[in-house]
Amino acid sequence: MRGIGPFLKDAWRLTRPYFMTSEERWSARGLLVAIIAMNLTLVGLSVVLSFWRREFYNALQDKDWKAFLQLLFLYRNTPSGLLPGFCEVAAVHIGLAVYSVYVNQLLQIRWRRWMTRRYLSEWLADRAYYHISLTADRAAIGTDNPDQRIAEDLRDFTDNTLGLSLGLLSNLVSLGSFVTILWGLSGAIEVFGIPIPGYMVWVALAYAVVGTWLTHLVGRPLAILSFKQQRVEADFRYALVRIRENMESIALYRGEREEIVTLRDRFGAVIANWRQIMTRTKMLNSLVVGYDQVAVVFPIVVAAPRYFAGVMQLGGLMQTVGSFGSVQGSMSWFVEAYAQLAQWRAIVERLATFHRAIVAARAESTGGFITAESPDDTVHVHDVTMSLPDGTKLLEGADLTLTAGHSVVISGRSGSGKSTLFRVLAGIWPFGKGRIEVPPNSFFLPQRPYIPLGTLRHVITYPNAVDSFSQPDIAQALIDAGLPQLVQRLDDEDNWPMRLSGGEQQRVALARALLAKPAWIFLDEATASLDPEAEAALYTTLKARLPDATLVSIAHRPSVAAFHERKLVFTRKDGASGIVAPAAILPEAAGD
Numbered sequence: 001m002r003g004i005g006p007f008l009k010d011a012w013r014l015t016r017p018y019f020m021t022s023e024e025r026w027s028a029r030g031l032l033v034a035i036i037a038m039n040l041t042l043v044g045l046s047v048v049l050s051f052w053r054r055e056f057y058n059a060l061q062d063k064d065w066k067a068f069l070q071l072l073f074l075y076r077n078t079p080s081g082l083l084p085g086f087c088e089v090a091a092v093h094i095g096l097a098v099y100s101v102y103v104n105q106l107l108q109i110r111w112r113r114w115m116t117r118r119y120l121s122e123w124l125a126d127r128a129y130y131h132i133s134l135t136a137d138r139a140a141i142g143t144d145n146p147d148q149r150i151a152e153d154l155r156d157f158t159d160n161t162l163g164l165s166l167g168l169l170s171n172l173v174s175l176g177s178f179v180t181i182l183w184g185l186s187g188a189i190e191v192f193g194i195p196i197p198g199y200m201v202w203v204a205l206a207y208a209v210v211g212t213w214l215t216h217l218v219g220r221p222l223a224i225l226s227f228k229q230q231r232v233e234a235d236f237r238y239a240l241v242r243i244r245e246n247m248e249s250i251a252l253y254r255g256e257r258e259e260i261v262t263l264r265d266r267f268g269a270v271i272a273n274w275r276q277i278m279t280r281t282k283m284l285n286s287l288v289v290g291y292d293q294v295a296v297v298f299p300i301v302v303a304a305p306r307y308f309a310g311v312m313q314l315g316g317l318m319q320t321v322g323s324f325g326s327v328q329g330s331m332s333w334f335v336e337a338y339a340q341l342a343q344w345r346a347i348v349e350r351l352a353t354f355h356r357a358i359v360a361a362r363a364e365s366t367g368g369f370i371t372a373e374s375p376d377d378t379v380h381v382h383d384v385t386m387s388l389p390d391g392t393k394l395l396e397g398a399d400l401t402l403t404a405g406h407s408v409v410i411s412g413r414s415g416s417g418k419s420t421l422f423r424v425l426a427g428i429w430p431f432g433k434g435r436i437e438v439p440p441n442s443f444f445l446p447q448r449p450y451i452p453l454g455t456l457r458h459v460i461t462y463p464n465a466v467d468s469f470s471q472p473d474i475a476q477a478l479i480d481a482g483l484p485q486l487v488q489r490l491d492d493e494d495n496w497p498m499r500l501s502g503g504e505q506q507r508v509a510l511a512r513a514l515l516a517k518p519a520w521i522f523l524d525e526a527t528a529s530l531d532p533e534a535e536a537a538l539y540t541t542l543k544a545r546l547p548d549a550t551l552v553s554i555a556h557r558p559s560v561a562a563f564h565e566r567k568l569v570f571t572r573k574d575g576a577s578g579i580v581a582p583a584a585i586l587p588e589a590a591g592d
Contacts, residue, residue, distance in 0.1 A: 007345060007348060007349070010348050010349070010351075010352035011161070011348045013352070014115075014157065014348065014351055014352065014355075015161060017118070018111055018114055018115065019032070022114055024110065024114055027110070028107065028110065028111065031103055031106060031107040031110070032107060034103050035100060035103050035104050035107065035162075035166060036166070036169065038096045038099065038100040038103070039100060039166055039169065039170045040169075040170070040173055041092075041096055042093065042096050042097065042100065042170070043170055043173045043174045043177060044177075045089055045092065045093050045096070046174065046177075046326065047177045047178070047181070048083070048084070048089060049089060050178070050181060050319055050322050050323060050326075051078070051080045051081075051083060051319070052071060052083050052084075052086065052089065053315070053318055053319055053322060054080075054315035054316060054318065054319035055067070055071055055076065055078050055080070055083060055315060056068070056071050056086075056315070057313075057314045057315035057317075057318045057319075058313050058314065058315035058316075059071060059315075060314070061313060061314040061315065070085065071083065071085060071086060072085055072086050072087065073085045073086075073087050075088070104162060104166070107162065108158045108159055108162055111158045111162075112154055112155055112158045115154050115157075115158065116150060116154055119149075119150050119154065119354075119355075119358075120150065122355075122358050122359075122362070123146060123150070123358055125362060126361075126362040127428050128358045128361040128362045129146065129361075130428055131361040131362075131364065131430055132146070132357055132358070132361045134389050134430070134431075143354070143357050144231055144234065144235070145231065145234035145235065145238060146354065147234075147238075148230065148233075148234040148237070149350055149351060149354045152230075153230070153347050153350050153351050153354075154351070156343070156344075156347050157344075157347050157348065157351055160340060160343065160344040160347065161344070163340070164337060164340060164341065164344060167333065167337060168333060171329070171330040171333040172330070174326055174329075174330045175326075175327060175330035175331065177326075178323045178326040178327045178330070179201055179327055181319070181323045182198070182200055182201050182204070182320065182323040182324055182326075182327050183197070183198035183201050184198075185200070185312075185316065185319060185320045185323060186198050186199055186200035186201065186303070186320065186324075200299070200302060200303065200320065200324055201327065203302055203324075204299075204324055204327045204328040204331060205331060207295070207298065207328055207331075207332075208328055208331030208332045208335070209331075211287075211291045211332050211335045212331075212332065212334045212335055214287055215284065215287060215288065215291075215334065215335045215338050216334075216338070218280070218283050218284050218287055219280065219283075219284040219338045219339065219342060221276075221280055222277070222280050222281070222284070222338070222339060222342035222343075223341075223342040223343075223345045223346055224346075225273060225276050225277045225280060225342075226277070226342050226343045226345075226346035227345075227346035227349055227350065228273050229270075229273050229274065229277060229346075230346060230347070230350060232266070232269040232270045232273050233270055235266050235269070236263070236266040236267050236269070236270050239262060239263055239266050240263070243259055243263075245497070247498065281339065284338065284339065287335075288335060288336065288338075291332070291335060295325065295328055295329075295332075298324075298328075299320065299321045299324035299325060299328070300317075300321055302324070303317055303320045303321065303324070304317075364430050368385075368432060368433030368434070369384075369424065369427070369429070369430070369432060369433060369434055369435070369436055370434070370435045370436070371427045371435075371436045371437075371438070372435070372436070372437050373437065373438070373439065373440045374437040374438055374439045374440075375437070377404045377439050377519065378401060378402065378403050378404060378437075378439070379400070379401065379402035379425065379437065379438055379439070379520070379552075380400075380401055380435070380436070380437035381398060381399060381400035381401070381424075381425075381434065381435075381436060381437075382399055382434060382435040382436075382437075383397055383398075383399065383433075383434045383435065384397075384398045384399075384400075384424065384432065384433070384434030384435070384436065385397060385398075385432045385433050385434055386398075386417055386420050386421065386424055386429070386431070386432040387431040387432050388420075388431065389431055394416070394417030394420055395417050395420075395421070395432075398434075400568075402550070402552060404439070404519070404520070404550050405548075405550060406550065406565045406566055407550055407551035407552065407553070407563065407564040407565055407566070408551070408552050408553070408564055408565070408566045408567070408568060409553045409554075409555055409560055409561045409563075409564040409566070409567050409568070410552070410553065410554045410555075410567075410568045410569075410570065411554075411555065411556060411561075411567065411568070411569055411570070412569050412570025412571065413570070413571075416570035416571065417570055418524075418554045418570050419447075419524050419525075419554060421554075421570075422444070422446075422522060422524040422554055424436060425438055425444075425522060425552075426444045426522070438520070439519055439520050441518050441519040441520065442518055442519070442520040442521075442522065443512075443513050443516050443518035443520065443521050443522070444522045444524075445509050445510070445512075445513060445521065445522065445523045445524065445526035446509075446524050446526065447506075447524050447525035447526060447528055448505075449505045449506060449508060449509035449526075450462070451496050451497040451500065451505055451508070454493060455490065455491050455492060455493050456486060456489050456490050456491070456492055456494070456496060457474065457490040457491060459496050459508060460474055460477065460478065460490070460508060460511055460512065460515070461474065461512070461515065462512065464515075464516075469515050471490075473515060474490065474511075474515065475487045475490075476514075477511040477512075477514040477515045478511055480511070480514055480541050480545055481507040481508070481510045481511035481514065481538065481541070482507050482534065482537070482538065483504065483507050483508070483511065501529075502529035503529040503530045503531075503534070505529070506526055506527055506528075506529050506530060507530075507538070509526060510526070510527075510538055510541075510542070513542070513546075514541075514542075514545055514546070517546060517549075518546075518549060519548065519549060519550065520549065520550050520552065521542070521546070521549050521550070521551050521552070522552045522553075523551065523552070523553045523554065523555075524554045525554055525555060525556070526553075527539070527555075527560075528555075528556075532557065532559050535557070535559065535560065536559060536562075536563075539551075539560070539563040540563075543563060551563065551564060
């Protein structure tokens with residue numbers, strides 16, 4: 001954890017945009033002002049109740065029935081001024097208490113909505129989410145579990161920030177209001193012959209300072225433990241999600257026992273850190289609860305001598321006790337809110353480090369590559385060097401030209417850099433340098449297609465909107481891709497990643513290409529889950545339906561080469577890497 005100064009700067013950087021520069025800033029400020037006004041009015045009512053309490057207890061002590069009824073239901077003129085009845089004060093208090101919470105929740109959800117949209121936009125912009133996944137540091141500071149940071153940390157940040165800031169403001173105003181009252185009520189006391197005016201204010205201050213110091217001493221490790229707890233909880237949840245996403249593979253491997261070991265290990269980290277939190281919280285609660293219990297009788301004991309000496313009435317004693325409690329409580333806000341402050345600090349740290357990771361990833365979105373649209377419908381690769389995230393070079397100083405109308409198959413041993421070249425051509429790989437020019441109407445099909453949530457229609461038309469294509473076009477694309485059985489299920493919502501087999505998912509991806517009708521189609525083992533006959537049938541369909549499209553395929557099967565005119569071979573021997581110069585491929589020599 002960093003120092004308090006950098007932490008507060010991070011908290012301000014997270015808070016400032018919504019209230020100062022966002023499109024919702026004026027409505028946000030209006031809601032915030034309304035909340036503050038209601039909270040300050042509640043503090044004012046507590047001051048009124050302080051004087052009301054004094055007159056009410058005096059009426060009880062004097063057995064004044066008329067004053068008793070007036071103070072309960074109507075109003076009464078007192079030496080302190082006109083006091084409303086308790087019913088009127090209670091009615092206003094109830095209304096303000098209810099609507100202050102309601103407006104607070106309204107501001108909270110609007111703020112969370114704005115921050116969530118902003119974080120989602122920044123996380124997905126310039127493929128920051130992808131680059132973060134490639135460059136995640138071992139400690140995972142700022143990069144682990146982005147789903148939790150966006151879904152939970154943003155929720156807790158808005159909740160805690162509003163709660164703590166408004167609580168601090170209310171306590172400061174309450175302190176200023178009741179210090180004056182307590183100063184006037186407590187009188188002076190002599191210590192070693194020196195008169196000390198407003199002695200109960202000084203007693204409350206000393207009591208709060210000691211309690212605050214002890215609370216910080218005991219509770220300081222909670223911030224670090226809370227930060228770690230957020231992470232281990234998310235790690236455990238992620239492991240559960242992984243099982244849900246890969247149920248069939250785990251079942252086929254009979255991997256249940258190993259999954260149980262993994263889950264138990266991750267949940268063990270949750271339990272171990274939680275036990276540390278329990279121990280530290282127990283120590284902190286012992287201090288806070290003891291502090292609160294002593295505070296119940298402490299002001300009575302301190303003020304009792306003046307009451308028994310006849311200097312003040314019962315009402316004055318009760319007002320003194322109440323004012324002391326308000327002053328001491330306001331001064332002790334840090335003590336009461338320490339656990340929440342520790343949690344808030346952990347949340348701020350997680351969001352701030354996550355935002356810095358996003359900014360860094362977006363700044364390095366293309367690395368040293370210069371990407372541009374090809375001016376002549378030709379793929380140009382000039383002086384390209386490709387590297388792995390650890391700096392290992394896969395290709396150095398390569399030049400390559402792929403012309404339209406001449407389909408190319410790329411082969412080579414696993415790990416030689418074929419798929420990395422695929423990512424470089426797609427403009428998503430940040431490690432390396434060189435100039436890449438790719439025609440704008442290009443379509444990239446990875447080996448593992450992405451199947452989004454929603455209806456089958458959304459799955460087929462992705463990444464376009466569901467209304468981008470007509471029903472007949474979607475149906476024909478499914479039929480051409482070998483999925484006629486799905487035509488009647490376009491509007492069905494299902495767990496499609498689990499419902500569709502690997503081969504069917506690759507057919508879905510090819511249906512997307514048939515709908516998009518691109519000029520260039522890049523395929524990275526995009527038919528590897530299909531049998532050779534089905535693979536040949538799909539390539540035949542692509543050639544027939546998209547005769548003007550140029551195919552660039554990464555494949556290991558010799559049969560794929562029959563559908564291409566040129567061949568590139570990636571080599572990687574003794575640490576060296578490169579591309580064998582393109583050569584013509586005859587259909588009968590496709591397996592060479």
